[in-house]
Amino acid sequence: MQDNASAFGEEGFVLVGFSDRPRLELALFVVVLAFYLLTLLGNLAIILLWALEPRLRTPMYFFLANLSFLDVCFTSGSVPQLLHNLRGPDKTIxxxxxxxxxxxxxxxxxxxxxxxAVMAYDRYAAVCRPLHYAVLMHPRLCAQLASAAWLSGFGNSLVMAPQTLLLPRCGRRRVDHFLCEMPALIAMACVDTAGLEALAFALAVLIILAPLALILTSYGHIARAVLRMRSAAGRRKAFGTCSSHLAVVSLFYGTVIYMYLQPADAYSQDQGKFLTLFYTIVTPSVNPLLYTLRNKDVKEAAKRVLGKAGAEVQ
Known part of the structure; x- marks a missing residue:
């Protein structure tokens, strides 16, 4: 039985990433840096607006602020290491x-x-139960739903991360990826990983497919409610409040399902790298744009906050 040090690799790991394509690395460094700065700027702006503008203290924007904070943490946990690896020959971690x-x-x-999924339920309550919305989505329930989301994600990781890291690798240190991601680390193991893969799949069903089923159910009810609306203005308003969230769901779930709901032997390293790159840097930077470009409330809140700041400066 190997001890923990030998299972991990005493000298750490080498993130191979795109080291076989140095020209691509240079281009990716510029692209990743630009998207990372855009992610920080856009998401921090949403958090700041939510904190400063009382009119945005609604369940929808509370969850949006949580999503923005999540995206800042997610990118900051992986992108700095990626930028370090892309700019030079040192690929170790x-x-x-x-x-x-x-x-x-x-x-x-x-x-x-x-x-x-929580945000989809909020949209369901807003569109399908508008008269009861304030009762259904009261502040205490919103805090509980947000807490449940954070606790479930960290609980899932508390189960899977240690088991993935402690797999025997027989001295292998080269991770064929640009970050320490579960499928790439499992692929390095020199033992049968069928049991761990089965556990990972079962947890993925709970943490990925169950929320997706709730999202689809919510939007099924929303679609029926919208079709019953006689007012074209009402349909446009309902579509406007839901389209941004649907776009975010499509971008995020499209890549995550491919990454985590397939066997390790069917995992394509090159495709995995680019898909991870997509949901690591592209999706978090696009989220603020999707939620603000067609959102009058956010635009007006930004004008009020900027107007107050300008008046104070004068």
Whole structure:
């Protein structure tokens, strides 16, 4: 039986990433840095607006602020290491760094799955039960739902991250990825991983497919309610409040399902790298744009906050 040090690799891991394509690394460094800065700017702006503007203190924007905080944490847990690897020949990551990165990626990815389902329920209550919305989505319930999302994601990671890291690897240190992600680490193991893969699949059903089923059920009810509306303005308003969330769900779930709901032997490293790159840097940067470009409340809140700031400066 191997001890923990030999299972982890005493010298840490080497994140191979895109090291076989140095020109691609240079281009990716510029792209990743730009998207990371955009992610920080957009999501921090939403959090700031929610904190400063009383008119945004509604369940919808409370959950949106949670999603923005989540995206900031998610990208900050992986992108700095990625930028370090892309800019030079050093591709190493310490044992502790790899463990922290894996735990955060699994935890925050799980939080987003559940949080998107909570946001879908909020939209269902707003569209299908408008007269009871204030009662259904009272502040205490919103806090409990948000807490449940965070606890479920970190609980899932607490189960899977240690078991993934402690797999015997027979001295293998090269991770064919640009971050410590579960499928790539499982693929390095030199023992049968069928049991761990079965556990990972079962938990993925709970943390990925169950929230997705709730999202689809919510939007099934929303679609029926919208079709029954006689007012075209009412239909446009309902569509406007739901379209941004649907776009975020499609972007996020499309990549996550491919990454975590297939056997390790069917996992394509190159496809996995680019899909991980997509949901690590593209999706978190696009979320603020999807929620603000067509949202009058956020635009007006931004104008009021900027107007107050300008008046104070003068």
């Amino acid at each position: 310490s044992v502790v760094g790899c463990a922290v990165q894996l735990y955060l990626v699994l935890a925050l990815g799980g939080v987003e799955c559940v949080l998107l």
